[in-house]
Amino acid sequence: MSDATTPTVTMFGADWCRDCRRSKALLDTLGVDHDYVDVEADPTAAARAEEISGRKNIPVVVLPDGRHFVEPSDQELRTALEAAGLV
Numbered sequence: 263m264s265d266a267t268t269p270t271v272t273m274f275g276a277d278w279c280r281d282c283r284r285s286k287a288l289l290d291t292l293g294v295d296h297d298y299v300d301v302e303a304d305p306t307a308a309a310r311a312e313e314i315s316g317r318k319n320i321p322v323v324v325l326p327d328g329r330h331f332v333e334p335s336d337q338e339l340r341t342a343l344e345a346a347g348l349v
Contacts, residue, residue, distance in 0.1 A: 271296040271348065274311035275321040278302075281333050282321040288336050289323075292349050 271289065273296055275282030289296045301307040301320060311322040315332045323339060324330045325346050331339060343349045 270326060271343075272299060272324040273297070273321055274299045274301055274307055274314075274324075276300060276302045279320055284336065285321045285323060285334060285339060288339055292340070292343065294343055294348050 271294055273282075273286060273289065275286060275298065277283070277300070286296075286298060299307045299311075301311060308318075311320060312318055314324060314330050315322045317332050319332050321334075322330055322332050323334060325342060325348070327346060329342065329346075331342060334342070340349070
């Protein structure tokens with residue numbers, strides 16, 4: 263978790279989702295500060311993720327600048343993180 267002054271990546275996902283586990287592992291491996299929002303544990307999280315992405319798919323990864331990715335490949339996510347200066 264981050265403090266209020268650190269830009270943070272937010273990831274909406276679920277433990278049963280293979281793509282979610284993969285994206286979370288990449289964030290962890292790269293040392294990217296992120297908030298993980300479990301759509302199963304938080305009753306409002308799935309609706310928030312859908313509102314952001316316009317889709318029901320997860321993971322939804324939201325960068326500090328508001329850009330978001332739905333089911334990103336590792337390369338797509340890594341490139342976006344590097345371009346945002348988060349890696």
